[in-house]
Amino acid sequence: MSHTGAINPENAEILETPMGEIDGIDFEIIELLFFAYRDFISDPDAILDTSGFGRAHHRVVHFVNREPGLTVAALLDTLKITKQSLARVLKQLIDSGYIAQVAGPEDRRQRKLFPTARGRELALALARPQSCRIADAMKGLDESGRAAVKTFLSGMINSANRSGAADQDDMKEGQRR
C-alpha cells in the first residue's frame, strides 16, 4: 500500500470520546430517522430494480396516483426538483404507459398527469410493503401514540410546504431557483 497519509499521526489531534447526548443534541432520534428512512425506502427499491425504474420514478408515480390530474408545475413543486430532472423520468413513465397526459381543459398549456391502470398497479405495489412496515412499527402503539407519531412527523416538515392543495401565494419562480 502506498499510504500517502499518516497512519498513526503521532497521536496528534485525535479525539477518542464519543460524541454523545452530553453535547445537548438528540443523536438518538437523528440516527433512528436515518436508519428508519433507509429501510423504509429499501422495500420499494427492491421492486423497482425489477422493473428498471428508480426512486425518482417511484415518487412521480406515487404523487400522480395520489392526485390524478395534477399539473407538471404542481408536481415540480411537490418534489422540489427541476423540470429537466423530472423530464427524464416522466418521459419514461409516459412512454412505458404508466402515466398519461391530458391538455388542461381551461388552460390548454397545462399538461395534466393521470395514472393508467398499469400506473395505479405499480403505485399500489410500491406502497404496500411500506404500509406494512408502518403498520408493523405502529403495532404496539395505542391511539395517542399513533397521534404522537403523526404530530412529530408533521412537525418535522417545513411549514412552507405541504398540501392544502393550494397555498396562499408561493412567489413566482420560473425554474425553481
Add this chain to the structure above:
Amino acid sequence: MSHTGAINPENAEILETPMGEIDGIDFEIIELLFFAYRDFISDPDAILDTSGFGRAHHRVVHFVNREPGLTVAALLDTLKITKQSLARVLKQLIDSGYIAQVAGPEDRRQRKLFPTARGRELALALARPQSCRIADAMKGLDESGRAAVKTFLSGMINSANRSGAADQDDMKEGQRR
C-alpha cells in the same frame, strides 16, 4: 413542441380517482415520512454546500464522531455502501484533516477512524440544526408521546440492523454483495 406522445389519448385508459386510504394503505404516514426526511436532510445540506462536502461526507463524519475508533469494515456495515464508494469521501475527509486513521493495536491490518477537533466541530455543526428541528417537532408531546415516536422509528428499522455494537454473527461478506 414535437409531442411524440399522445396528449389527449381519446380518454383511453385514464384513472381519475385519487389513490386513497380505501386501498387499505397508509398513504398519510408514507408521505409524512417522505417530506419529513427531505426537510430533515435539508438543514445539514445547506451547511455542506458551503464546505464543499456532500451528504456522503456527513454520514461518515457523523458515525466516526459517534464511535471513535471504529474500523472501516464497521463503518461500511453501518452505511451499507461499498468500500469504493466510501473510499472517495473518506479520502477527502482524511486529506482535509477532519478524520484521522490509526492502525489497529491488535490487528494492524485494521484502520481505526477517529475524528480530529475539526471533524468534531463539523459533526456538531451538522447535528445542531437537525436536533433543533426534532426538539421543535417534539415540543407538543409529553413523555409517552416521545416514547411512542422512538418506538415507531425503531420499529421501522430492519431488525438485522442497528447497534448492540456487536451483532451475533453477520455472515462473512467481502465487498457487500
Add this chain to the structure above:
DNA sequence: TCGAATATGTCAGCTATGTTGACATAAATT
C-alpha cells in the same frame, strides 16, 4: 513456515439523479 484468508486501498468505468444555462413552442394575457 508457508499458503490462504482477511482488511484495506485503488483503478477504471458505468448508472441514477440531481444541477445550470440556453432555447423552442403553444397558449393565455395585457
Add this chain to the structure above:
DNA sequence: AATTTATGTCAACATAGCTGACATATTCGA
C-alpha cells in the same frame, strides 16, 4: 401585437451509488 406563462428539450456537469479486477499488508491455520 407583444409579453408572459407552461411546458419541453438539448447539452454539459456533479454527486454518489455500483461492479469488477487487482495490489498490499497482516494474520491465521495446517
